[in-house]
Amino acid sequence: MIRVGINGYGTIGKRVADAVRAQPDMTVHGVAKRSPDYVAVGAAEAEYPVYAADEDRTDGFREIGIDLAGMVDDLVAESDVIVDATPSGIGAQNRPLYERHETPALFQGGEDATVAEVSFNARANYDEAEDADYVRVVSCNTTGLSRFLAPLYENYGIEKARVTLVRRGGDPNQTGRGPINDAVPDPVSIPSHHGPDVQTVFPELDIDTIGLKVPTTMMHLHTVNVTLENAPEDIAAVREQLQDEDRLLTIPEYAGIDGAGTLKDFALDAGRPRGDIWENCIWEESLTLEGNDLYCMQAIHQESDVVPENVDAIRALTGHLPGPESRALTNETLGIDS
Ligand code: NAD
Structure with a gap:
């Protein structure tokens, strides 16, 4: 023990x-x-x-x-x-x-x-x-990005990753945090510190990140664009690859989960302790391949991933x-x- x-x-x-x-x-x-x-x-x-x-x-x-x-x-x-x-x-x-x-x-x-x-x-x-x-x-954001990028890196190679992080203003118990009625570039300098943090896990990875904060306590939301070195013909191959990974959940269209609010509701209904969501939540419909460019949106539960x-x-x-x-x-x- x-x-x-x-x-x-x-x-x-x-x-x-x-x-x-x-x-x-x-x-x-x-x-x-x-x-x-x-x-x-x-x-x-x-x-x-x-x-x-x-x-x-x-x-x-x-x-x-x-x-x-x-x-x-x-x-x-x-x-x-x-x-x-x-x-x-x-x-x-x-x-x-x-x-x-x-x-x-x-x-x-x-x-x-x-x-x-x-x-x-x-x-x-x-x-x-x-x-x-x-x-x-x-961190929560770097964990979410590392999980998503690792299988892409191994299977297709990554030429460049570009990520916008729409960050929650604070945790639910952080009563003094904000913004409460704004969308704030944070940090305003580009690239943000998140990219270098991902590079502490993948030292060779070319990644640029942009961060902003919004008035929610629920989850972070990432919009991700990854230029693959050897992209497959079809997005289905990437989707299957990601679905085979643990700690990556793909959200099917039929579920009607349209944001972090419904995700948290789903977690509470499922009896998850504290409504926690340990996995990355990737909207399946957002997984898109345009040539070598892969796009997606994922939500990250900052308190538990x-x-x-x-x-x-x-x-x-x-x-x-x-x-x-x-x-x-x-x-x-x-x-x-x-
Ligand atoms: P928190 O403020 O919720 O909890 C910190 C706890 O440590 C509090 O209970 C506080 O009373 C206690 N504490 C303060 N000084 C102490 C000391 N000297 N010795 C022992 N305990 C002390 O903070 P948190 O959100 O749990 O964050 C902890 C770490 O995890 C930070 O490095 C943070 O960046 C990281 N983190 C936080 C989140 C998140 O979203 N909350 C996500 C990922 C990583």
Whole structure:
């Protein structure tokens, strides 16, 4: 059993904890949290041992009836692997703590790529994490793009990829984010930082990206144009290729799923935890081939697509299972693609 400690129990951390708990070969040793709030109460109710991240706030946990299992230092010492899911930039500050205890760690996509030896996507470069002690699971957008581009790269070669990312303004619990009534170039400079982030997974890939933010909390939406080196005659071949991939869902026309709202409704109807959608959602009708140019639109659920990737990264880092077996086990235990 791999003992996993989760440092930072927010949007990503709580989902990763539940996903780890669902695995037969790992256990949640505990979760470290900074604020004694409703999420901390949820962790205690889920019977995760709670560790405090901040000495000054330990009394706050006791006041709301949470018996602390220790401090974050104890969690790091007692765990085989740490998943750092603290806010962007805090992960890099935490790395010396993990080094001091010689505990391998995963970081998230909000950190610079320099925080770890490898920027990880389970479909694209699982094996590269096998000899690493520190791995960064790339961001929600980079995860979605890596999954989509990997099979195209392998089967047809990619001359150039061009992507526009229509990004959600914030997560549902981020009450202060926006815009609330606007469409904002973000970043206004072109290309955006997303392309270089994809290149941390595919160093040779030629990719340009443009980003903007819109008033929704549901999902990101990507419009993708990939110029293939050796395009097939017919889009049907690409469609079948993508449908054979795990973690890529193609949305058929008959489903009547016309946007992120209906996708989320579908996920809630299907009883998915928190309405999560771990897979890329590709509109089948949007898959189009014009000569060598492939086009499509896909939606990415920012709060959850990186969750199975974290589970696989734990196995890659600990040398526990080969990539295809890990992905299959993660998919089966979480109910992905079903
Ligand atoms: P979040 O703010 O929802 O959660 C972070 C948690 O860490 C909070 O519970 C906070 O109280 C806690 N925390 C703050 N400082 C801490 C510290 N010093 N020690 C321990 N815990 C501390 O953030 P999030 O959205 O879960 O993002 C976490 C990471 O995941 C970031 O790198 C982010 O870029 C990345 N990410 C986020 C999303 C998303 O859409 N939310 C998607 C993919 C990747």
